[in-house]
Amino acid sequence: MKRIFDSLLLVCFGVAIGVLICEAGLRVFGYPGSDERTGFHLSSAYGDVAADSWIFEAQPRNDELVVNKERVAITKRAGTMRVLVMGDSGTFGVGVGLENSFPSQLRTLASEKHLDVEVVNAGVVGMSTANEYMLYRDRLRQLKPDWIVIGFFMANDINFNLQHFPDLQGHLTVGDQIWRFTRANSSVAHFVDLSKRRFDERLGQALAGQNLALNEGSLVDEDGFSFLNYTLGEIALYRERPSRLAMNAFSATNEILSSFKALADSDGARFAIVLIPTSSRIVNRLLIPDSPRASESLTWANLTEDDLDFSIPTERILETCRKMGTTCIDPTDSFRKAGYEETMLPGDDHPSTRGHEILARSLSTALKF
Secondary structure (H helix, E strand, O other), X not given: OHHHHHHHHXXXXXXXXXXXXXXXXXXXXXXXXXHHHHOOOOOOOOOOHHHHHHHXXXXXXOOEEEEOOEEEEOOOOOOOEEEEEEEOHHHHOOOOOHHHOHHHXXXXXXXXXXXXXXXXXXXXXXXXXXXXXXXXXXXXXXXXXXXXXXXXXXXXXXXXXXXXXXXXXXOOOXXXXXXXXHHHHOHHHHHHHHHHHHHHHHHHHHHHHHOOOOOOOOOEOOOOOEOOOHHHXXXXXHEOOOOHHHHHHHHHHHHHHHHHHXXXXXOOOEEEXXXXXXXXXXXXXXXXXXXXXXXXXXXXXXXXXXXXXXXXXXXHHHHHHHHHOOEEEOOHHHHHHHOHHHHEOOOOOOEOHHHHHHHHHHHHHHHOO
């Protein structure tokens, strides 16, 4: 028995030594994303860099930042209006490319009018509004934009924001707290977490055609709607009688947007939100193109489309904008007028090039250029 104990003790000692060597190696030689853990002091509001490192793609180089492979001078030219557009896949231009995204088309519109306007597309696939807030607060703030524009993707931004508010989720286990602390203070844990996130992202892309979602077993409301599932999370927000978790998601989004607006005000930047409508909102019926069996979700939840109101999420964001005194652009009517087939990608809930054109023109009008 003593021999077994001694062997186990020796193994544990060897593992501990191995971890310490790895920790020292990672701290000395670094690894992709290590600067996000060690290079910036971040407040704990909405999350932390150790937990969300994978979203930070803008890397500083001397007097410029590289944002979505574009070099942006930190010090802007005199007389230039700088418009910083932040968002997720709907802003980045998934399905149409960066060159056809609405920030790029907004830049073209300004150029055609011979205006000295610089438009920076800081959209990152997979972001929530809270992620965008952190990215601005801790990296892009130094660009000193004249306008901060949020491309608000109505398909999932509201429900995904709930991830950053453990108190509103109703649970945060001791294990969760220990892991967050370890990840924030250990290069090994941070490296493992980054690797897992990248693997999850690739796996999620591989499973996309099967309509499967990672971690969709968490953040489930009392009616079985998972807020981390693209389809179920979107449907949950359309309900005329929203669940407690849906109301919490709206509350979380309100708080994030209010904080973002306050930060913009303190920096002397004007703040605007452009809503990127869902297919369901455009056609006013349940239509989630990349989830053709979405209607089955209603059946097992004992719901029908009569229990849904596709304007609810939009109206709530517009109400938030009114309370904040913020410019908010809702181009839904323009999408409808141009036609669903023309404005949305086939089999996808992202705008087509034509849809991005509508977003750009609506935004140009709102910004008065």
